[in-house]
Amino acid sequence: MLLFYVLACLFGAVPASLTFKGVDWSSVALEEAAGYTYKNTAGTTEALETILKASGVNTVRQRVWVNPSSGDYDLAYNLALAKRAHAAGLNIYLDLHLSDTWADPGAQAIPSGWPTAISSLTWELYNYTLAVSNAFAAADIPISIISIGNEITAGLLWPTGSTSSYYNIADLLHSAAWGIKDSNLAAQPKIMIHLDNGWDWSTQKYWYTTVLAEGPLLTTDFDIMGVSYYPFYNSEATLASLKSSLTDMASTWGKEIVVAETDWPVSCPDPAYAFPSDTTSIPFSAAGQTTWVEDVAAIVAGVSGGSGLFYWEPAWINNADLGSSCADNLMFSQTGVARSSLAVFASI
Numbered sequence: 001m002l003l004f005y006v007l008a009c010l011f012g013a014v015p016a017s018l019t020f021k022g023v024d025w026s027s028v029a030l031e032e033a034a035g036y037t038y039k040n041t042a043g044t045t046e047a048l049e050t051i052l053k054a055s056g057v058n059t060v061r062q063r064v065w066v067n068p069s070s071g072d073y074d075l076a077y078n079l080a081l082a083k084r085a086h087a088a089g090l091n092i093y094l095d096l097h098l099s100d101t102w103a104d105p106g107a108q109a110i111p112s113g114w115p116t117a118i119s120s121l122t123w124e125l126y127n128y129t130l131a132v133s134n135a136f137a138a139a140d141i142p143i144s145i146i147s148i149g150n151e152i153t154a155g156l157l158w159p160t161g162s163t164s165s166y167y168n169i170a171d172l173l174h175s176a177a178w179g180i181k182d183s184n185l186a187a188q189p190k191i192m193i194h195l196d197n198g199w200d201w202s203t204q205k206y207w208y209t210t211v212l213a214e215g216p217l218l219t220t221d222f223d224i225m226g227v228s229y230y231p232f233y234n235s236e237a238t239l240a241s242l243k244s245s246l247t248d249m250a251s252t253w254g255k256e257i258v259v260a261e262t263d264w265p266v267s268c269p270d271p272a273y274a275f276p277s278d279t280t281s282i283p284f285s286a287a288g289q290t291t292w293v294e295d296v297a298a299i300v301a302g303v304s305g306g307s308g309l310f311y312w313e314p315a316w317i318n319n320a321d322l323g324s325s326c327a328d329n330l331m332f333s334q335t336g337v338a339r340s341s342l343a344v345f346a347s348i
Contacts, residue, residue: 018301020145020258020308021345022059022093023052023331027316029081030072036317039337048315049088051338056346059091059144061260061310064132066111067100075135082141092136093145093310095194095260096129098157098176103150105196108158116160118168122175125157129179137184145308147192147260148176151228153207166210170217177221190223194260198227199237201245208253224307225249226260229296231279232268232324238276243299250304258308259300264292266339268326289331289341297348309348 028048038048052060062081065073082092097103100111110116114124129148136143152169155162161172177191197203204227211217229242246257265284282288282295293311300306313322314331322329331342 018297018306018308018348020059020091020093020310021057021348022061022091022308022310023057023314023345024061024063024095024261024310024312025049025052025081025085025315026061026063026073026095027313027319029077031315031317034318037336038315038332039335041338041340041342043337047084047088049084049090051342053088053090055338055342056344056348057090058345059093059308059310060085061093061095063095063097063150065097065100066128067113069100075132079135079139079141082136083139086141091144092141093147094132094143094189095147095150096132096176097150098125098128098148103152103156105151105154108149108152108154108156108161110157110160114157118160118165118171121157121160122171125172126175126179129176130183131179133180133183133185133189137186142187143185143189145192145224145258146180146189147194147226148173148180148222150194151196152193153195153197153203167214167216170211170214173211174216174218174221190256191221192224192226192258192260193222194226194228196228197234197237198229198259199241199245201241201248204245204249205252208249219253219255222255224256224258225253226258228261229259230261230263230324231275231292232263232265232271232326233273235274235276238278239295239299240278241276242296243302246299246303246306250306254305256305256307257300257303258306258310259296260308260310261312262293262296262309263312263322263324263329264289265324265326265329267328270325272325284326286331286339286341289339290344293341293344294348301348314342
């Protein structure tokens with residue numbers, strides 16, 4: 001024990017390992033249907049879940065859409081995908097978009113056929129999260145995390161749950177949480193609220209202070225504060241600001257903290273915005289991805305209650321830019337071969 005103390009003083013405390021070390025793999029079934037296969041770093045073709053597990057990933061994130069016209073990302077799609085993950089020994093994190101399509105800070109559309117009056121909408125939402133949870137319970141697939149909404153900084157289920165009524169936001173989230181709590185799942189999942197711009201403490205502080213002050217949403221309704229943290233949308237999104245913001249969040253509310261989405265490019269010849277000042281020494285490469293994930297993971301692990309990090313869609317070959325101005329943010333090549341950066345999950 002004395003030796004450990006001396007070494008810790010000389011070299012710094014040994015970083016704690018994260019509970020949730022994961023990736024979002026939502027699009028894998030669509031990629032496979034398009035003819036793509038995946039290979040480990042040795043070039044051997046394997047199921048993606050096998051490669052992820054062997055690389056140190058322990059949890060996969062899956063987005064769920066309510067009634068998409070194509071069926072992509074709906075409940076049936078996600079049950080099939082989750083069965084694969086569970087069979088491979090991976091934990092499941094469901095990211096409920098609470099929409100028929102993408103939900104993010106710029107879009108939070110109410111699903112088709114759902115009511116708009118707040119009393120009816122809260123009941124619809126309760127029954128939806130209850131039904132999703134019970135479907136997984138019936139399939140005997142445990143869920144580790146459920147996010148009630150995706151990047152809901154500007155609210156959810158617009159227009160009813162927009163920021164024109166923080167009371168409605170609180171009411172909706174309370175109902176969503178209790179649909180999960182009242183379900184038949186044998187083990188209670190951890191319930192997450194997920195906002196974007198995790199580096200911006202003022203945004204996090206205002207949102208949670210305002211929503212929790214409205215009354216319906218209790219701090220006991222949820223377990224995790226999740227954030228998105230990307231380096232290529234705002235030069236102010238420094239690693240230092242992320243550390244400060246997450247530290248303030250943890251000390252203010254005492255919740256678990258998870259970086260629910262992050263990426264780093266292997267190619268970014270024409271970025272739309274300047275990268276944050278304390279990231280400019282990190283190269284655009286697989287080695288840079290490793291450094292980025294290690295740096296972000298160290299920040300999360302160093303925060304009280306910091307428990308997880310998820311890389312967003314590292315295997316979505318058909319969408320290598322992942323919605324950014326950087327050409328390639330994947331941890332797999334265009335031929336489906338895993339890059340060396342994927343192994344970083346074994347060490348965080």
